[in-house]
Amino acid sequence: MHHAVSRLRQARLARSTKPFIARGSRAERCPQCRVVPGYCLCAWRPQVPSQAGMCLIMHDVEALKPTNTGWLIADVVADTYAxxxxxIEVDPQLLALLDDPTWQPYIVFPEEFGQGREVVQQVSAAPGKRPLFVLLDATWTEARKMFRKSPYLERFPVLSLSPEQLSRYTLRRSRRSDHFCTAEVGAMCLSLAGDEAASLALDDWLDAFSGHYLAAKFQRPINEDDALHQRLLALR
Known part of the structure; x- marks a missing residue:
């Protein structure tokens, strides 16, 4: 498997002048699912079609972190770009993607930061266009900086989500329970676009990744016959 996030990770590693050492990055890991051997979850990776696309704009070392969940979006959504x-510079391929007439980009970010910009809460791509959700994959502090300092994104509507639930993500923790990891945001966007099956699959894939990752960390057994694994197995 060589999806957009894995390719971005390899490119970032290739230009590193020193090893990147994040918490948990020293352990041997499956190159596909990033979980240590014995807890690999590749056998449950879902295959679900979706109409929407995902564009991940990732902060410098985000793709290198073993707990990054943008990777999970690329696992599930075939049309994922990273x-x-x-x-100071913008990848020309990113600009070309945003200008592609087959896509309708939405910048996914909270409404409170969209002053002076078109803010929407629903997805309504024009005929002949598919929704492209642009997610700023970073810590919350980094994402706010990226939002302010990316003028090439200002011409697109800001999609503000209003979720009722709190974040379920446990591998990295925001100080605010109403902040969501990238995969959770991606699943909400897919649901808004009518890609309900892909949305549910991504939610389950996030739960499976978190469960396997934590089980490996604490050397706990995995119940491969539970409802979560069976749902994912049915989507293979």
Whole structure:
């Protein structure tokens, strides 16, 4: 498997001048699912079609982190694109994607930061266009900076989500329970676009990844016959 996030990770590693050492990055891991051997979850990776696309704009080392969940979006959504973010230059391929007439980009970000910009809460792509959700994959502090300092995104509507639930993600923790990991946001966007099956599959894939990752960390057994694994198995 060589999807957009894995390719971005390899490109970022290739230009590193010193090893990137994140928490948990020293352990041997499956190159496909990023979980240590013995807890690999590749056998349950879902295959679900979706109409929407995902564009991940990732902060410098985000693709290198073993707990990054943008990777999970690329696992599930075939039309996922990933680009590194820079304040001083923009990848020409990113600009070409945003200008592609087959896509209707939406910048997914909270309404409170969209002053002076078109803010929407629903997806309504024009005929002949497919929704493309642009997600800023970073810590919350980094994402706010990226949102402010990316003028090439200002011409697109800001999609503000209003979820009722709290974040379920347990591998990295925001100080606010109403902040969601990238995969959770991606699943909400898919649901808004009418890709309900892909949305549910991504939610389950996130739960499976979190469960396997934590089980490996604490050397706990995995119940491969539970409802979660059976749902994912049916989507193979």
């Amino acid at each position: 680009f590194g973010w820079s304040r």
